[in-house]
Amino acid sequence: MTEIIIKPPSKFVFFDFKELSEFKDTLFFLAWKDIKIKYKQALLGFLWVILQPVLMTAVFVVFSIATNFTPIESNVPYILFVLSGMILWNLFSSAITQTTQSIVSNAHIIKKIYFPRIFFPLSSLLVSTFDFLISFIILIPFMIYFNVYPQWQVIFLLPMVYLLITMLILGIGSFFSALNVKYRDVKYIIPFMVQLMFFVSPVFYSNHYINIQWIKVAYYFNPITGIIELFRYALFNTTINVEGLLISSLICIIVFVLGLLYFRKVEYNFADIS
């Protein structure tokens, strides 16, 4: 027989994995509902998910043609370079925006129903992942057109990319979703932070064009940098800065652990102050 003991918040308890698996259908339907609603409300539904990175890529490509300057040093066509970066970037930025809001925007559920609170950021991540998988499809025709094919290692490199970006998203997302309950200022800080990370990352240019040393350092301490480089390495077999990847991975792990710890520490408070 299940026995539940309810007591005041203790100093620290890690996640109860047995409980998480008991509630797994809840998590599935949380994500399922958001996906359903999203695709029901937007007329073009799936098309938007594909169009977004394509349009953004078009902007950078047109800009590159107009200025007659391509800010990469790579054997990959600029279109593929930007499109791949943009697709992965979209996963990151939309997931961060969604996860950060996930607790506050579900306050009405939090005040009335109990299930593990981590499901809110987690389901936001699943929704963004779903969009990512759809938008990923658009890469394929471009790769065929430019005759760029991945090597067999892609089979385990792509899951690694996803694992790293998931840790990063969950770390940042759960931390800020919890902080957002207490300080609504978070809502204003996030877009700025995300924007900043975009410009200090290899989404549309490569590191060869950075002349200032401290920006180069910031570039590699931006955890998304290593992940995007790994993504391109997996797909196009481009060169990769291994030290950069290690730094990114380490930061991802640290962010992941700290973010979840903070979330865990304050989640009991959500129903009272959200």
Added chain:
Amino acid sequence: MKPILTVEHIEKIYRIGSLHNYYTLRDGLRNLFHIHKNKKEYVKALDDISFEINAGEKVGIIGRNGAGKSTLLKILSRITLPTKGRAILRGKVASLLEVGTGFHGELTGRENIYFNGAILGMKRTEIKRKLDEIVAFAGVEKFLDTPVKHYSSGMQLRLAFAVAAHLDADILLIDEVLAVGDAEFQKKSMGKMDEVSKSGRTILFVSHNMNAIEQFCSSTIYLEKGKIKLFDKTHFVIEKYLSEFAQEVHVKSWENVGGYGDDVVRLINVSLCNEQNEKKYFYDRSEKINIIVHFTLLKKIETYLNLHVYSINNEKLMVLVQDKNEIPTETGQYTIKAEIPSHLFNSGKYYIGVAFTTYSPYKVNLFDEQCVFFEITEDMSLRNHPFKTRLPGYFLPEVNFELIK
């Protein structure tokens, strides 16, 4: 056998004193530098609550607003944690604090059943198995694949309740959900509750509806100011509660606390009196009752006074809405007098809730549900019929019976 639910010395403290319940960075910085303009205030919502419930028992929880009923259920359903003490639940728990949490208008009836069931803790297979039963209970077979935004509010409610009523659990925590829907549906849901309660499940049931409590619960907890005042056989507890509930409050004033309400309208005082302006609690059936509402209008916004009349069993008998022509248009202090005709109520105890509502956009500016109380008395010997006792019911208007051959 161990009791299915054990509650030991539970205490819950909330922080109050701020207008909004979230902080801004500014507050955080202020706390960081220990600049406290006003000391934090704390309120004890629950204070040393201990009790045990055995498997299969149906226990009611009653008490005035703010007595801690909902907080207790929230703790037992793990929505919030206690500050002190502990509770042990030996079995699967399902809590129903609100009907239709998470319902979404864009989703179809079927989709909402799955989503709502899932967040209430049902497994996918379980929902699938019960789908037909849920749909039949709600009576929405024809509209199962229509988005619920096209449902009537009654249909939405039926569907939401149907999902909740099919939860499988050893312990059910229910908060006032039967107080919704039309009379027919209430009857149906009461029937379902009855069926559930006979199936041997343990139920903890918060309600203002004494009839429902009396019908389902063998014993009842009476909470007052966060403490258990009484935990005994239901009829005994209800009797005690009702006798204390009807305090003879016929004048209520917020004069010393700057009024009660929001930034549009604030109540100053409310009182009951007869035609001779005699403020009192007891009224004879032949007397008119005047409700005098004194308030301040702070903004030039059309806000309507609503008076909600309840029986002492917390049944809403009627809502009286102020006439449009009598709405003040300028800010300032006003007094409204509402006159309830004589020979309307049967003898008994009643109370009035006072609200101000803005209609476009819809907003309740203030609502004091249990504002002023009155009791109708009657000299039975004056009645011209052989029943010299009180007739049942709340209304007893003068109806002319005419014998026509």
